[in-house]
Amino acid sequence: MTGCLDDDVVWRLVRGELAAPARGDVEAHLDTCDDCRAVVAGVARGTEPTASGGRTLGPGDVVGRYVVDGVVGAGAMGAVYAAHDRELDRRVALKLLHDDGEDPAAARDRLWREAQAMARLAHPGVVTVYEVGVAGERVFVAMELVAGETLRAWAARPGRRWPEVVEVIAQVARGLAAAHAAGVIHRDVKPDNVIVGDDGRARIGDFGLARAGATGAAAPGDAAVSVTRTGAIAGTPAYLAPEVLRGGAADAHADQFALCVTAYEALAGARPFGAAAHTIGALLAAIDAGAAARLPGPRWLDAIVRRGLAARPEARWPSVATLADALDARRRGRRWAWAAGGAAAASAVTAAAVWSMVAPSPPTAPAACDTGAAEIAVAWDDAARARVRRAVVAAAVEGEGWDARVVAALDAWAARWAAAADATCAAARA
Numbered sequence: 001m002t003g004c005l006d007d008d009v010v011w012r013l014v015r016g017e018l019a020a021p022a023r024g025d026v027e028a029h030l031d032t033c034d035d036c037r038a039v040v041a042g043v044a045r046g047t048e049p050t051a052s053g054g055r056t057l058g059p060g061d062v063v064g065r066y067v068v069d070g071v072v073g074a075g076a077m078g079a080v081y082a083a084h085d086r087e088l089d090r091r092v093a094l095k096l097l098h099d100d101g102e103d104p105a106a107a108r109d110r111l112w113r114e115a116q117a118m119a120r121l122a123h124p125g126v127v128t129v130y131e132v133g134v135a136g137e138r139v140f141v142a143m144e145l146v147a148g149e150t151l152r153a154w155a156a157r158p159g160r161r162w163p164e165v166v167e168v169i170a171q172v173a174r175g176l177a178a179a180h181a182a183g184v185i186h187r188d189v190k191p192d193n194v195i196v197g198d199d200g201r202a203r204i205g206d207f208g209l210a211r212a213g214a215t216g217a218a219a220p221g222d223a224a225v226s227v228t229r230t231g232a233i234a235g236t237p238a239y240l241a242p243e244v245l246r247g248g249a250a251d252a253h254a255d256q257f258a259l260c261v262t263a264y265e266a267l268a269g270a271r272p273f274g275a276a277a278h279t280i281g282a283l284l285a286a287i288d289a290g291a292a293a294r295l296p297g298p299r300w301l302d303a304i305v306r307r308g309l310a311a312r313p314e315a316r317w318p319s320v321a322t323l324a325d326a327l328d329a330r331r332r333g334r335r336w337a338w339a340a341g342g343a344a345a346a347s348a349v350t351a352a353a354v355w356s357m358v359a360p361s362p363p364t365a366p367a368a369c370d371t372g373a374a375e376i377a378v379a380w381d382d383a384a385r386a387r388v389r390r391a392v393v394a395a396a397v398e399g400e401g402w403d404a405r406v407v408a409a410l411d412a413w414a415a416r417w418a419a420a421a422d423a424t425c426a427a428a429r430a
Contacts, residue, residue, distance in 0.1 A: 009022075009026060010036075010040055013026055013040060022278060025278060057071075057079075057081060057096070058070075063083070063094060063096070063135045063138070063140050064133050064135045064140065065085060065086050065087050066083040066084065066085055066086070066094050066140075066142060067083060067084045067086060068081050068082075068083050068094065069081070069082040069083055069091075070082055072145075079095070079096055080093050080094065080095045081093070081094045081095075081096070082145060083142075085130075085142065091145045092130060092142045092143065092144070092145050093127075093142070093143050093144065093145040093146070094140055094141070094143075095140065095141045095143065096139070096140050097110065097138075097139065108134070108139045112132060112139065113207075115129055115132035115141045116132075117179075117184045117207040118141075118143070118205070118207050119132075120183075121175075121178055121179055121182055121184065123175050123178035123179075124171075124175070124201060124203070125171050125172060125174045125175020125176070125178065125201075125202065125203055125204060126178060126179065126203060126204055127144050127146065127195065127203045127204070127205035128143060129141060129142075129143045129144075130142045130143055143205070144203075146195045146197045146203055147197060147198045148195050148196050148197035148199075149195070149196060150191060150192050150193075150194065150195060150196070151168065151172075151191040151194035151196055151202065151262070151266055152191035152192055152265075152266075154196040155168075155265075155266035155267075155269075156269070162267055162297040162301070163331070165263075165266050165267050166267075166297075166301065166327060166331060167331065168194075168202040168266070169202075169259075169262075169263045169266065169327065170324055170327040170328055170331065171201065171202040172194050172204050172259065172262075173259060173321075173323055173324035173327065174321075175202070175203060175204045176189065176204055176256075176259060176320045177319065177320040179204075179207075179255075180252045180255070180319065180320060180321075184207065185250055185251055185252060185255055186204070186255050186258075187254070188206065188236055188258075189204070189239060189255055189258035189262055190236050190238075190239045190258065190261075190262055191262050191265060191266060192206075193205060193206040237280055237283070238261070238271060238274060238283070239257075239258040239261045239262065239271075240254070240257075240258065241253065241257035241258065241313070242257075242284055242287045242288065242311050243313060245280055245283070245284055246284070251313075252319060252320065253313035253316055254313070255320065256308050256316055256317060256319075256320050256323060257308060257309060257310075257313075257316065259308065259320060259323075260272075260305050260306075260308030260309045260323075261273075261309065263305050263308075264292065264295060264309070267295050267296065267297065267301075268293075268296060272291075272292035272293075273287050273292060287309070287311050288311050290306075290309075290311070292306065292309060298330075300330045301330070304323065304326050304330070307323075308323055369422050369425035369426045369429065370422055371421075371422075372418030372419065372420070372421035372422040373415075375421065376414045376418050376421070377414075380410065380411075385407050385410075385411075388403070388406060388407055388410065389403040389404075389406075389407060390403075392406050
């Protein structure tokens with residue numbers, strides 16, 4: 001057996017979300033794997049299954065100072081419970097690994113590694129770790145319990161618009177950049193490891209495969225292995241960078257690739273190279289060929305994500321932080337452009353908001369009451385008009401003539417400002 005099913009595959013199978021080819025691979029694996037059948041059965045029942053006969057935790061069970069309320073999520077590697085901290089009187093998420101026959105010391109090391117990686121991070125884009133400990137024979141991690149849903153479920157909701165998705169991806173990128181700045185490589189970035197809170201804030205978690213710094217080479221992948229399986233290579237093959245799939249080290253550039261696969265999937269509803277790539281060999285061929293279809297939305301968004309999906313690490317963004325900077329800059333540009341578009345549609349209030357970005361504060365009372373036009377011309381001259389035109393064009397707003405319409409709207413606002421300044425001056429003197 002090459003490896004057990006990944007957590008997100010188990011959940012998608014139970015929910016009926018797997019496409020036919022991938023479902024066939026999963027069902028073939030289930031025919032030969034008792035542990036995975038137990039996991040799927042437990043998830044379908046809404047309870048936490050444990051492989052190889054381990055005991056299921058239920059409401060009221062006690063782990064250290066925590067009382068279990070119920071299961072939040074379960075998969076092939078472990079389970080996360082909602083629990084109550086009796087000492088600090090707060091709800092937490094409690095993560096435990098399945099007893100799958102692995103050496104207990106190795107299992108403890110794995111969970112300790114995740115806790116240590118996350119505990120080094122203090123960032124709004126990363127799930128907060130409170131404690132790591134041992135209760136009986138089981139290692140646990142107590143962490144922030146986020147009220148929300150996975151990025152996969154959040155993005156799939158009807159009516160979700162691409163600007164909302166981009167804002168969440170930018171938050172995740174900032175959290176991942178903070179991890180990299182702390183010397184932590186995540187190694188398993190995917191939609192199921194991102195939680196979008198009910199407060200609108202996205203957090204990345206599940207650092208169970210993280211390492212401090214770049215890791216040694218992973219075990220080389222067999223080209224015939226299904227992308228829905230785990231075990232041959234650490235991480236989830238469908239999201240791994242090609243250099244990792246070929247047995248190379250997982251580093252910050254590999255995390256960036258996985259983030260862009262995640263972003264693409266959240267925006268398009270499908271992975272960039274997954275339509276016909278059901279094995280690692282086919283996936284590598286699709287990545288090398290740059291076979292991802294154009295993303296919906298503006299051209300700049302497709303260009304940013306596509307650069308992160310480059311087959312060669314050196315062709316990607318220099319860092320996840322620079323990718324986040326690019327997203328934020330373009331998002332700010334679009335907000336500015338849409339405000340200007342409203343002004344072009346005769347919204348004086350919106351035009352005033354746009355103007356505040358390029359004009360200084362109104363001048364003090366003039367010596368005469370007919371100088372408004374001259375004063376406003378200091379800020380709004382031909383050079384300023386040219387800068388605004390270039391900014392609108394660079395924002396890639398769809399449609400022709402937006403730059404001219406924005407400039408015309410600001411010309412009209414400037415004329416009204418000059419008239420109002422003169423009228424105010426005259427009224428004050430009267």
